[in-house]
Amino acid sequence: MGRYLLRRLLQLVPVFIGTTFLIYWLVWKVPGDPFAGKCGDRGCPDNFRAMMTEKYHLDQSIWVQYASYMKNLFQGDFGITYSGREISDIIMTSYPNTLKLAVVALTIEAVIGLGAGVLTGLRRNGFLDNLVLISTLFLIALPVFVIGFLLQWLLGVKWGIIHPTVSGEMRMSELIVPGFVLGSASMAYIARVARTSIAENRRADYVRTAIAKGLPMRRVVGVHLLRNSLIPVVTLLGTDLGALMGGAIITEGIFGINGIGRQVLRSIVTKESATVVGIVVVLVLVYLVMNLLVDLLYAALDPRIRYE
Amino acid sequence: MSDPSTASIVSTPPAHMPTEAGSGAPVDAGLPESAQKEQKPRSLLGDAWQDLRRKPLFWISAAFIVLFVVMAAVPFVFTSGDAVNGDLARSRVEPSSSAWFGYDVQGRDVFARTIYGARASIVVALLSTILTLLIGGAMGIIAGYRGGWVDALLSRIADIFFGLPFVLGSIVILTTFNGSGTDNGEWTIMGLVILSLTVLTWPVVMRLMRSSVLATKEADYIIAARAMGASTGRIILKHLLPNCLAPLLVYGTIMVGSFIGAEATLSFLGIGLKTPVVSWGIMISEAQNYIRVSPFLLFFPAAFLVTAVLSFVMLGEAVREALDPKLR
Amino acid sequence: MSEQSVPGADGSGRPAGRLLEVDDLRVEFRTRDGVAKVINGVTYHVNAGETLAVLGESGSGKSVTAQTIMGILDTPPGFVTGGQVRFHGKDMLKMSAEQRRRIRGEGIAMIFQDSLSALNPVFTVGFQIAEQFRIRRGMSRADAKKRSIEMLDQVKIPNAKGRYSNYPHQFSGGMRQRAMIAMSLALDPEVLIADEPTTALDVTVQAQIMDLLGELQRERRMGMILITHDLGVVADVADRIAVMYAGRIVEEADVYELYAKPAHPYTLGLLNSIPRMDEKGQELRTIKGLPPNLMNIPPGCPFNPRCPMAQPVCREKVPPLLQIGSGRASACHFAEELVSRD
Numbered sequence: 001m002g003r004y005l006l007r008r009l010l011q012l013v014p015v016f017i018g019t020t021f022l023i024y025w026l027v028w029k030v031p032g033d034p035f036a037g038k039c040g041d042r043g044c045p046d047n048f049r050a051m052m053t054e055k056y057h058l059d060q061s062i063w064v065q066y067a068s069y070m071k072n073l074f075q076g077d078f079g080i081t082y083s084g085r086e087i088s089d090i091i092m093t094s095y096p097n098t099l100k101l102a103v104v105a106l107t108i109e110a111v112i113g114l115g116a117g118v119l120t121g122l123r124r125n126g127f128l129d130n131l132v133l134i135s136t137l138f139l140i141a142l143p144v145f146v147i148g149f150l151l152q153w154l155l156g157v158k159w160g161i162i163h164p165t166v167s168g169e170m171r172m173s174e175l176i177v178p179g180f181v182l183g184s185a186s187m188a189y190i191a192r193v194a195r196t197s198i199a200e201n202r203r204a205d206y207v208r209t210a211i212a213k214g215l216p217m218r219r220v221v222g223v224h225l226l227r228n229s230l231i232p233v234v235t236l237l238g239t240d241l242g243a244l245m246g247g248a249i250i251t252e253g254i255f256g257i258n259g260i261g262r263q264v265l266r267s268i269v270t271k272e273s274a275t276v277v278g279i280v281v282v283l284v285l286v287y288l289v290m291n292l293l294v295d296l297l298y299a300a301l302d303p304r305i306r307y308e
Numbered sequence: 309m310s311d312p313s314t315a316s317i318v319s320t321p322p323a324h325m326p327t328e329a330g331s332g333a334p335v336d337a338g339l340p341e342s343a344q345k346e347q348k349p350r351s352l353l354g355d356a357w358q359d360l361r362r363k364p365l366f367w368i369s370a371a372f373i374v375l376f377v378v379m380a381a382v383p384f385v386f387t388s389g390d391a392v393n394g395d396l397a398r399s400r401v402e403p404s405s406s407a408w409f410g411y412d413v414q415g416r417d418v419f420a421r422t423i424y425g426a427r428a429s430i431v432v433a434l435l436s437t438i439l440t441l442l443i444g445g446a447m448g449i450i451a452g453y454r455g456g457w458v459d460a461l462l463s464r465i466a467d468i469f470f471g472l473p474f475v476l477g478s479i480v481i482l483t484t485f486n487g488s489g490t491d492n493g494e495w496t497i498m499g500l501v502i503l504s505l506t507v508l509t510w511p512v513v514m515r516l517m518r519s520s521v522l523a524t525k526e527a528d529y530i531i532a533a534r535a536m537g538a539s540t541g542r543i544i545l546k547h548l549l550p551n552c553l554a555p556l557l558v559y560g561t562i563m564v565g566s567f568i569g570a571e572a573t574l575s576f577l578g579i580g581l582k583t584p585v586v587s588w589g590i591m592i593s594e595a596q597n598y599i600r601v602s603p604f605l606l607f608f609p610a611a612f613l614v615t616a617v618l619s620f621v622m623l624g625e626a627v628r629e630a631l632d633p634k635l636r
Numbered sequence: 637m638s639e640q641s642v643p644g645a646d647g648s649g650r651p652a653g654r655l656l657e658v659d660d661l662r663v664e665f666r667t668r669d670g671v672a673k674v675i676n677g678v679t680y681h682v683n684a685g686e687t688l689a690v691l692g693e694s695g696s697g698k699s700v701t702a703q704t705i706m707g708i709l710d711t712p713p714g715f716v717t718g719g720q721v722r723f724h725g726k727d728m729l730k731m732s733a734e735q736r737r738r739i740r741g742e743g744i745a746m747i748f749q750d751s752l753s754a755l756n757p758v759f760t761v762g763f764q765i766a767e768q769f770r771i772r773r774g775m776s777r778a779d780a781k782k783r784s785i786e787m788l789d790q791v792k793i794p795n796a797k798g799r800y801s802n803y804p805h806q807f808s809g810g811m812r813q814r815a816m817i818a819m820s821l822a823l824d825p826e827v828l829i830a831d832e833p834t835t836a837l838d839v840t841v842q843a844q845i846m847d848l849l850g851e852l853q854r855e856r857r858m859g860m861i862l863i864t865h866d867l868g869v870v871a872d873v874a875d876r877i878a879v880m881y882a883g884r885i886v887e888e889a890d891v892y893e894l895y896a897k898p899a900h901p902y903t904l905g906l907l908n909s910i911p912r913m914d915e916k917g918q919e920l921r922t923i924k925g926l927p928p929n930l931m932n933i934p935p936g937c938p939f940n941p942r943c944p945m946a947q948p949v950c951r952e953k954v955p956p957l958l959q960i961g962s963g964r965a966s967a968c969h970f971a972e973e974l975v976s977r978d
Contacts, residue, residue: 011464018468026484137625141617143569145576146592146610153599153606205753208708212748213768213819214741217733224756231758246473250573264476265577268483276480284471303803304757 008295012288017070023280024066027273028056048082055079056274073281079274087278090263095282097170098252098259102244104175105183110237113187117194117233122221124199132195136188144247148181148254165256182251186240193236197229204228231301235294242290246283356630366626372619379423380430387420403604410604412594421586422608428587429616432498433567436505441560444510448517449544449552453525459518466511475573478504482579494585501580505567516559520552527551558628565620572613588613654725655859656705656744656827657681661719663700663883665930666712672930674700676883677719679957682827682859687850689862689870689891691906692880695927698863701880702829705861706746707736723827741768745825749832751812755804761815762788762800768822787818791848810841814848821852827859834869846873867910871895876963879903882928882938885957889964899966899975901943937969945970 044052052058056079057065072079078087116136120129139147155177156164166174180187201207202225210224211217249261260279267275299305360366379386393416403410403418410418451462469477481504486497524530530547538546574580575589576596583590588609595605663675675697682688692698703709705721707728720727723743728736748754756764762784769780781800788796791814804812813833820828830849834842850873853860864870870877870891877894879887879902887900898904905923925942928934934941940950949969957967960975968974 011467014464015467015471018464019471022468023472023480026480137618137621138614141565141569141621142614143573143576143617145573146569146614149592149596149599149606149610153603157600203710205748205750206756209748209754209819210756211708212706212740212746214737214739214823215767215771216737219771224759227758228756243473246476249475249479250577253577261476265479268479280472280476280480283473283476287473288471302758304805 005296008292012292016284016288019284020070020277020281021066023284024069024277025062027276028058028065029062044082052082069277073278078278081272081275087275090275091260091279091282094258094260094263097257098245098248098261100170101175101179101182101248101251101257101259102241104172104179105186105244106237106241108176108179109183109187109190109240113190114194114230114233117191118198118226118229120191121195121198121202121229124195129195132191136191139184139188142184144181144185145250145254147184148178148251151177151181152254168258170257178251178255178257181254182244182248183240186236186244190233190236194229194233197232198225201225201229231298234301235298238294238297239291242287245286356627359630360626363626363630365622366630369619369622369626372615373623376426376430376616376619379426381427383424383427386423387417390417390420402602410602412591412605418591418605418608421591422588422612424586425588425591425609425612426616428498428581428585429568429571429589429613432501432505432571432581433564433620436502436509436567437560437564439502439506440509440513440563441556443506444513445517445556447510448514449521449548451514452518452521453540453544453548462514463518466514469508470511472508474508474570475577477508478570478574479577479579481507482574486579497581497585501571501574504574505570509563513556513559516555517552520555521548524548524551554631558624558631560624561627562621562624565617565624568613568620569617588616654681655684655723656861657720657722658701658705659720659722661701661704661721662717663697663704663709663714664717665714670931673933674714674883674930675704676933678880678883678885680878680885680888682861684826684859685854685857686876687853687860687862687874689864689874689877690880691864691867691870691877693865693927695930696880697883698880699831702746702831702861702863705744705829706740708746741772741820741823742825744827744829745820745823746829746831747813747816747820747833750836751809751816752804752836754816755812755819757804760801760803761807761812761819762802765815765819765822768819772823784818784822787822788815790821790852791815791818793818809837810845813837813841813845817845817848817852821856824856825858827861828853829861829863831863832865833862835864835866842869849873867906879906882933883930884938884967885965886939886967887965888957889966893961893964897975899960899964899971900939900968901945901970901974902939904974905942905944937967945974 057068069079076088078091080086081090116132120126120132123129142150152164155161162177163174166178206228207220207225210220215224245260247261248257248259249265251257252259252261253265260283264276264279266272267279412418412421447462447466451459472480482500486500525548530543533543533547571580571587572589572592575582575587576593578593581587581590591609592606592613595602595609598605658678658680661675661678662673665672665674678697678701680688680690690698690701700709700714703714704716705728709716716729719729721729723739728739731739755761762781765784765787766777766780769775769783770777773780775783785796785800788799793799793811793814799807799811799815804815807815813836817833828849833849834845837845846869849860849862852858853873862870862874874891877887877889877891878885879894879900881902887894887898887903889899894903895907898907902923905921908921909923923942928938928941934951936949936951936953937943937946937955940946943950947969953969955967955969955971957965958971959965960971966974
């Protein structure tokens with residue numbers, strides 16, 4: 001177990017460096033002059049140029065720049081924006097909002113997706129089954145921005161059930177619809193995976209054994225069948241928490257949520273390279289760590305998985 | 309599906325599924341082998357085709373796909389309208405018998421634009437899919453077949469690209485090469501969109517292919533072929549590839565659908581295709597500011613987009629079900 | 637009971653000793669490709685303290701009969717279309733789901749062929765045994781654990797205490813089948829159905845498991861239905877043998893009589909196909925042809941296309957299972973001739 005964890009952590013390092021370096025290179029190096037178009041039409045003042053060049057080692061090779069950036073980053077220094085704001089500050093204010101949204105999305109996914117999946121897996125080919133199959137197909141096929149607009153327009157504008165945008169307070173009731181939008185595709189996947197998993201395991205020999213032991217149906221389904229069928233679903237949910245945050249850009253944009261996705265989009269438009277890199281690094285780190293946790297969880301859920 | 313990288317709609321068969329032969333599965337116990345033997349032997353693909361032919365969903369989605377492809381190839385057959393130039397006097401005129409879908413803000417014929425919009429979406433989606441399948445497939449075969457350090461290296465490289473959230477990654481790539489200051493031509497932008505979709509999605513295909521190769525690599529007939537001295541190239545081409553093709557085919561079909569959605573998402577964010585190129589994503593993006601007053605501007609391109617995506621996803625689903633006898 | 641069935645030794649219909657009776661059972665599988673008649677009027681019974689071996693090729697319907705008795709037939713595609721399954725004289729097929737559930741485990745228990753897939757992979761073996769004591773007997777966790785370890789001891793699993801918290805995949809095939817047996821015997825059933833309990837095991841282990849089963853059956857005076865396709869397994873353990881073919885019982889007899897003088901050409905064929913030490917070098921005498929397609933069973937005797945003795949009558953009339961001599965029956969038009977010839 002300990003050795004497995006160590007090996008996975010060691011595997012994670014090159015991936016983390018690779019991904020963040022790629023982003024760093026794309027954002028800082030490829031466009032050429034790092035100051036082009038970054039201080040409005042007048043161009044950047046010389047003393048500012050000098051300060052930034054020193055801070056980010058812009059006069060040296062990309063390797064040195066990246067290395068010193070990472071060094072600072074792990075000391076908690078994310079750098080500053082062109083207007084002099086601490087980037088860690090920006091992340092600290094917007095990240096909790098995204099996390100909150102992602103958790104709401106995940107909860108909705110788990111409750112609705114799992115519920116629908118388990119129900120239809122137990123009773124296949126009924127009306128409910130077809131309804132779920134078709135609606136999940138739609139949720140998977142529709143791009144998030146289309147679903148987002150549709151719900152915002154229908155519920156917010158046409159029927160006036162919700163406020164079209166989310167207020168700064170981020171109340172839970174306001175987050176339900178955006179959470180649904182963000183989690184819609186994953187919810188559909190979870191429903192389908194759960195359905196297939198349940199349907200496949202239902203015919204498994206061990207379920208037959210459990211029935212033959214004279215256990216009540218409640219227990220056969222609730223303990224023997226569910227415990228096995230939920231393994232792929234739980235891992236899917238875990239991976240999703242990492243992915244949801246990176247995918248929240250569009251949902252946050254539509255519903256005006258001041259989260260990390262909107263920050264990164266704004267930073268890209270205003271060419272705040274340091275902010276973009278900082279946020280992406282955090283997102284990548286969360287994503288990688290979540291995947292690692294899911295791997296460990298998987299092994300915990302299925303005793304047949306051996307750590308190599 | 310704006311994030312095709314999470315698209316795991318294709319269930320890869322577990323690598324170590326025991327074949328049912330000999331285990332005398334109780335359900336089949338009543339069906340004697342002779343029942344199958346008496347009939348004409350059918351191949352897996354032949355079986356799948358028999359199954360597909362009976363599915364209305366397959367025919368409906370296939371018909372839509374043909375329609376969209378024809379639309380992309382020869383849009384002028386469907387409409388004589390001008391998709392690019394408009395007359396401001398007709399700005400946001402509602403649908404009528406003369407202009408079925410109405411006119412947009414610039415006074416352009418929405419019907420003509422919707423028809424012409426198919427081309428960009430389909431071309432981008434198809435080319436990205438082909439490129440992704442080729443790159444991801446090749447990497448997956450190499451990694452799975454060679455194993456060892458080659459596998460480790462390729463897998464880590466795949467992880468690097470897989471670690472980038474899809475929307476975020478494409479935004480960074482596209483703003484870098486196609487930002488507001490740049491002045492790229494229509495085809496360059498298309499190329500960049502295709503490239504960014506491919507770069508961020510190939511790891512999925514690679515993993516699919518790799519596990520598929522790993523599962524079949526140790527099959528007896530492959531070992532037999534190797535023992536008889538077949539070359540690596542021959543084993544891959546003649547034995548491995550045909551067996552791994554089915555999940556790839558299904559995934560590819562679904563991927564076309566998700567790429568259509570992804571292209572629209574990028575155009576919507578203003579970092580993908582740009583006017584004067586006509587695409588559904590651009591139309592939706594332009595329409596969003598008038599959603600309260602002229603919802604039809606949003607409705608028609610969105611409906612076409614959704615239908616196109618659904619058609620490909622449904623076709624892929626139908627093929628998958630046909631190829632997977634367990635789901636019947 | 638119809639004429640076709642084997643009456644009791646006294647011929648009076650239903651003797652009191654009959655614990656479990658299957659009477660003219662009919663099951664079909666409705667699939668997309670058609671209806672397969674899997675069980676076509678099976679009748680057999682088992683008494684307390686007795687072992688009945690049900691012998692047949694795969695596809696003969698022996699396992700499906702057992703599944704129907706247990707109520708674990710997959711529906712769809714399987715449907716019971718007729719007949720009765722009586723336990724202590726009461727038709728189980730007419731009972732409520734709850735009544736049937738109570739019989740499972742306590743009245744009738746079952747051992748499955750492949751213990752690896754029949755045990756739940758994500759729970760420990762101990763949990764799966766103790767579960768019955770907790771749910772069915774309302775025992776506390778500690779008591780259930782103690783009883784479960786005793787059960788593991790009884791089936792001669794070494795270090796039962798330590799094995800209690802192992803997962804099924806950590807057991808060897810033979811040990812796992814022993815654990816399976818312990819699980820099925822936990823609630824002290826009156827009838828044990830063993831569905832090919834040794835097929836998945838090595839030959840040496842097979843013998844150990846069969847010995848264990850025989851021993852436990854005698855100790856507990858259980859009725860046992862041993863389902864197998866292996867004539868070798870049957871001889872030592874069984875009291876009576878019922879031979880199945882194409883969803884019917886074609887012969888039923890005392891184990892010695894059956895071996896000595898089979899009264900059905902199919903049984904004869906099976907016995908002849910056993911490789912014998914004293915006939916080394918000779919070709920095995922297998923039964924020609926294949927079992928019939930159950931979606932399209934030939935008219936007359938289902939065995940007639942493969943039967944070396946087939947006459948025109950065999951293609952027209954289904955031979956009923958008739959008593960020939962005491963306690964044995966055959967479904968062959970020429971049963972008497974078979975028995976009387978040398």
